[in-house]
Amino acid sequence: MQALAARAARGMWPAAAGAGRGQVQVQAARGIVVQVREGNLERALQVMERKMRSSGVERLIKRRTEHHVKNSEKRVLARKALMARVRSQELGRSLRDILIKKIRGQ
Structure with missing residues (x-):
């Protein structure tokens, strides 16, 4: 378990593996922070999508992928x-x- 924690600290392993109630998860590339409150993952995903849209991450992803x-x-x-x-x-x-x-x- 300590190895997983060390890898997560270095950014080699997703932090979601050890995410519990009330922990903060950070996306390192753009600095987006989302809190999962009371185990409500759906709400946290909605908040993350809204933050990604407003910060322009969605446009960057679209620009890099092939789409019409x-x-x-x-x-x-x-x-x-x-x-x-x-x-x-x-x-x-x-x-x-x-x-x-x-x-x-x-």
């Missing part, structure tokens, strides 16, 4: 990427202008 993307979703993602690119270019231009003014001493 609707055309409307493609358009939304393309528009967001375009807006991010435009904002980045505008920021670069404004920073360049500021640096030029500083160099010229104005």
Whole structure:
């Protein structure tokens, strides 16, 4: 049993094997913490799904797996990427202008 506890502490073994009532389980990759209260695992899973959706883990998983993307979703993602690119270019231009003014001493 001590070997299992040591492996769980090092992250080599799932912590759920020794999870009892009221223990906190941590997903190390994103820092999501879910408490299982009074042995209600269904409620804990609902809370975990909500936290994963809000933190963006769900989008990361979808991006890495092969799945169909609707055309409307493609358009939304393309528009967001375009807006991010435009904002980045505008920021670069404004920073360049500021640096030029500083160099010229104005």
